[in-house]
Amino acid sequence: MSETDTVLIGKKPVMNYVLACLTLLQNGSKSITLKARGKAISKAVDTAQILVKRFATDVKIKNISIDTEQVKDSETGATSNVSSIYIELGK
């Protein structure tokens, strides 16, 4: 496994992402970055909190950063700014 794994948070239920992280950890991952954009940001925070407080209490939140990404609409071609979050988890 690589040193840092990335889990992209999208439209699936929160527990899917918690499970994805737990699987990575069990396969020896030392560091996981949760990445989310727009409305999925709150789901990324939920995922981190559920993971750290309930399922993997040895894992800690190492760093949180936020950024803005330019997203191009595939139909209209217009660009819009979307906020994003990166939550770094590690043992």
Added chain:
Amino acid sequence: MSETDTVLIGKKPVMNYVLACLTLLQNGSKSITLKARGKAISKAVDTAQILVKRFATDVKIKNISIDTEQVKDSETGATSNVSSIYIELGK
């Protein structure tokens, strides 16, 4: 003005909160903490990004932390866990 002001992010449009922060800054506030729970978390990130990148480029994101709060339903009396975010902004 106090040293740290807190802006609670709720259901209003993002620009309301950006304006609230700008008003605080113009009144001499040196440090603002944005606080949001649940689905408003992504709006807090939006507020911070719009403020820092467009309207108050001298303001920087100092720290971001996340937590879990227990919220009691006023009707059923049941408690549920809600994620929260704190974004500290300062000059």
